[in-house]
Amino acid sequence: MTPAARIQAAIEILDQTLAGSPAEQVLTNWARAHRFAGSGDRAAIRDHVYEALRRRGSLAHLGGGLSGRGLMIGLARAECLDLEGIFSGERFAPAPLTASEAVPVDPADAWLDWPAWLRPALEESQAEKAAPIVAAMQRRAPVFLRVNLAKADPALAISMLAEEEIVARRHPLAATALEVVQGERKISGSRAYQSGIIELQDAASQAIASVLPIAPGMRVLDYCAGGGGKALALAARAPEAAIFAHDIDAGRMRDIPARAARAGARIGLRKPGQPGGPYDLVVVDAPCSGSGTWRRTPEAKWALTPDRLEELTRIQREILSIARTLVAPGGALAYMTCSLLADENERQVAAFLAETGWAEDARLALTPLDGADGFFASVLRRAE
């Protein structure tokens, strides 16, 4: 496919996405209906679509409207591409620019790419970092790997990946973190991945996991385990700890046994609503707005509403009130979110401390300015 034909495909996919269909589903349907498109075409089209969703506000401004065509004109302008060459009207290419589309526009403000109703909350939560965060979140997120130290060290992982033309380098956020700079699409088929030497995990999640108080012999519960990212990271740090995973939705934990087997880790599964206990450490990786990860999940950024945010903060409080009953005397509860908002982070912790009289042992708050996703964690200690 020509570059212009790829842009025309992205226009059609974006129109369906803006009408309410999930981008991933539309991309899959498009690929099924256009078997002639190769993997390079599909990857390029996918990149266009996600770039447009991430920068939806600013590209709509630059392109003259919130439509697939407006976003792609905006992207072509933002990236200084040959607008007339792409919008040529030739076979498979988008139609030529109309007179009104061809009119030059003012540069776009980065805040256009952050939901307007949520701007005061980000400014209040992050103060002078808010505007640079919003600008940083216009760019695509890096791909990070976690080296499973139970199986290999980072140098070995880097050289194994290099043999398969995947270039990765260490990242300062965590001793286990590698940033992939080339060959990211080959990761899941690589020998290092298949043999459990590496896992896909954001560097902020790794940094948080590395400050959790875990030691051999401890009993640990990952209370909101989902696919088990935190439980696996903890198992790699302390293979002799007894680690259990729980989630309200058992289906979300279905990949944990296979992931644990690949990593050479042992993780016990608890049934929803039957978490067992008490535990020396309970990890609550709570459901949240995900605002720290919106570079990867741009549709979620535009789907969040004030009501949903309020509902999430209520769910977080409820989870905390259950999880604290599972902590043994002297044990710890690690509360974390991938949110940048004080309502989901600092204020939840302040309310918890006021209500329980527990102490806060440690706190880590990362933003995309640190290089990876936004992430917050607080380690809360129950008295003996």
Ligand SMILES: C[S@@+](CC[C@H](N)C(=O)[O-])C[C@H]1O[C@@H](n2cnc3c(N)ncnc32)[C@H](O)[C@@H]1O
């Ligand atoms: C942020 S995700 C967890 C991600 C996971 N820890 C990881 O690293 O891959 C939050 C999880 O909390 C679960 N959840 C939501 N409400 C819950 C509740 N009331 N009790 C336990 N888990 C809950 C969701 O099903 C979801 O899997």
